Amino acid sequence: MSATILAVDDSASMRQMVSFTLRHAGYSVVEAADGVEALAYARSNAVNLVLTDVNMPQMDGITLVRELRQLEAYKFVPMLVLTTEAGQDKKMQGKQAGATGWLVKPFDPKKLLATIAKVL
């Protein structure tokens, strides 16, 4: 049984890139274009890991993590936020909201897979 990862990013190319990388490594991927979509999906579906960008319209990644943590099924699902180099404060905010950790953008695929391997 392969793990399912929920990838959230408002940029289609980034989503597809992440999806491509993860799928080739054997994971199943569910894509969401923003926090609202992701949350709606999460309400009725479980995943093994959540990967979310921070800067998104409507609901940013940190709010998404906070909201997801409210869901019973997502209390103990690892969640990673994607921040940029300079986003130190985002890392802390993410943590406070309940994120497991972060990945710094731009990241290379190997790093992505390695990091995910660490938490799954």
Place this chain on the structure above:
Amino acid sequence: MAIDPEMAEIVKVFFEESNEGLEVMESRLLNLDANADRETINTIFRAAHSIKGGAGTFGFMEISQFTHAVETLLDEMRNGTRAVTSDAVQVLLQAVDVMREMMGLAQADRPILCASADALTARLAEILSNEGAAPEAPGAAAPASRPAATPAALTPAALTPAALTPAALTPAALTPAADAPKAGESHWRISFKPHVSLFKTCNDPVRLFDQLQALGKLEVTAHIERLPPLGAFDPTECYLDWMLDLRGAAQKEQLTEVFDWVDANSSIQYELVAPAGGAPAGGAASIAAAAAPEPSTCAEPSTQTRPHAARERTSVPASVREAPAPAGAPARAASAQAAHKLGAESGSIRVATEKVDALINLVGELVITQSMLGRFSDEFDLQDLESLRRGLSQLARNTRELQESVLKIRMLPISFSFNRFPRLVHELSRKLGKKVELQLNGESTELDKIVLEKIGDPLVHLVRNSLDHGLETPEARLAAGKSETGTLELNASHEGGSIIIEVKDDGAGLNKTRILAKARERGLIAQDATLTDEQIYNLIFLPGFSTAEAVSDVSGRGVGMDVVRRNITDLGGHVQISSTPGQGSTIRIRLPLTLAILEGQMLRVGKETYVISLVSIIETVQPKREHIYSVAGQTELFKHRHEYLPIIRLHRMFDIEPDSLDVEKGLLVVAESDGRHVAILVDELLAQQQVVIKSLDTNFRQVPGLAGATIHGDGTVALILDVPSLIVKFLECAEHGVGLAA
């Protein structure tokens, strides 16, 4: 090395997205002023941020690095540490141009070397380091650090199958390589006291220990002092502390890396008990105890840290750059307009799903009609005749609807072309010191993709012309009793089978006297010729014409207008200009909605049928002897409304036997091309209908006088006349005194 097709598609999406993002940035920036609301700035920021992130991920480092400064500037604006000044906005607009240019280079798979980028980077750095920062903002002095450049080896380009094998992704391989490990072992003692809420972020100490195990021999001692009594025990909280002894060639950075995610709310201390090469501080290393290191809690097998075995490996490429977009990328000098692609020139079209759905439905209906008609081929008796008729008319309707629907797929709204104008007008009016308000009407009017692409440049030229020569300076306008701000309108609408585009300004209008004088001076018209106002205004479309005293670099010398007209007529369209002195000018362009289909007039000469585009026909007349003149025994002229039109005897040009050689017995089709009027002699006019244009060039070659061919309902081929080349051929023949086909 072949690019993984899926990867290439993803990069294409990135380019599309980024180009859209740049459009968003530009249009929002144009409206940005000191009172801008935070959400607008945020939107611009996010667009830049996405582009930067994507560029970095896909390996376009130059774009990523350039955009970083832009993003920083926008970030400061959005969090209030920097005021929104019009200078800053100008710089940002220029940055958008540069980004577009760089995207264009990237898309064309060329090196992203851009001189304007370097200049602008310097300017941005200047601004960021001291200008404009709100006084309270401290530390604005330090320019934002450069983003970490992803080393080439780690870009998606390096994503090879080997990189994804389980072996490559073992814990040992995953932990970052330290600098060349020092000889010998070091002994680190780490005291790890996490906050109770550690588990709430799904950080599992066991996994941390696994990672440490990859760095050396690990001995774990747990302290349970904080465990509360069973009644108060919450399994979701962490009450344990650990003492970790790690013996190996580990560096401090590797250790802190392991604890990176948890150190914010944990208390962690690192003690180098015995540096590498040194004897352990306290007695012999208890190798026995450390021999089989086991975490104190029941660990999941370490295979958990390996990702699930990859299945199908696609052979992923060395380079993620996609093959260059065909046809579109121009070799013109980088200018914002040049890089302002529709994205459509890449050879693909974005189609609204409704259009595709409509198409699918129509095909469905067609299939039904066809099967209904198919019944009749099996058995037919006269009673079925009525059903057959109905079936056939339904078939005709289905086919017509299907055809319209398919053509609609190639149609795009003219907003794609109009979109460049707010920026253009903004820049140009600034440069010329004029105040202009741009009004766009009918932006949703749709037209064929190719027509859309080709009308762009002519429109730009016409707009530039209006701004440069048509609209007056604010002072001149006031002096003339007009408002300071001039108006420039771009209007698009449908009319019959055409699209009408107007470029209208309320400027000074055209100067008849000057135009006439120039035309006479250049020998373009006879000294004593009398022309209507309209004819005078349309003189400006003649090659080599320009009344501007000083050649302004904005609209260039008089090479523009004739090229504009030629571009329009090449598309099968018309252009006309009208003007009222002191009040303004209007340029009216008529274009066919689609290039594949022609609204045609069928006509007959002898036994042959031809088609002529309805758009080229002014009118058809039955000539009277008294209106026909002969010149030098060769050329025949037809007097039509104050004009003398040459008569083109199609039968002579194409070597056909006509019904009669007598002009009076035939019909004269008055046609227009490039401002010239001619009268084409034919025997009879037949029906008007839409015809599908087929090229003669595919299997045969271009033929002078013909634009292509079409297929009649009966399967025979009819040739489509091309008025411009017909006139050219006619003049050639006339010159050589030859009236016959070669």
Place this chain on the structure above:
Amino acid sequence: MSATLERPAANRRSEQYVSFTLGGEHYGADVTRVQEIKGFDSVTRVPYAPPFMLGVVNLRGAIVPVIDLRMRFGLKQVPYDSTTVIVVVRVAGHRGERIAGLVVDAVNEVHHIPAERIRPPPQLPGVGERTHVEGIADIDGRLVMLLDIETLVASSIAA
């Protein structure tokens, strides 16, 4: 592993030829170039073309030029009747492939003519150049002139 280079497909002879008759003479065309045989239908005349360029026809939506080979080879004209056929050939064109039609009297069978049986065309004036014969072969006692369809069509259209 063979060391010989594969000849490009365009040059490779299939050694199969469609033979047809024209004014009592026999000609052959490489079968790989022949797309189909079609009856002689109404041809639409095109201006500014040499007399042997009869015009264009509609072939399932494609506009195809039709060349009268009798006229092209300078043979006696005959009226077209129900046995007249058009050999539709496919050759390399300036924009990819092009299709053209050749009017002949009748089409016969496909013959297998191995390269050894093909002799170079006779050096008579007018033959070879004008008629684009690239070789001759003896089939069942008859002389068959093998045509270089590519250059024949290209030169006819350019004329």
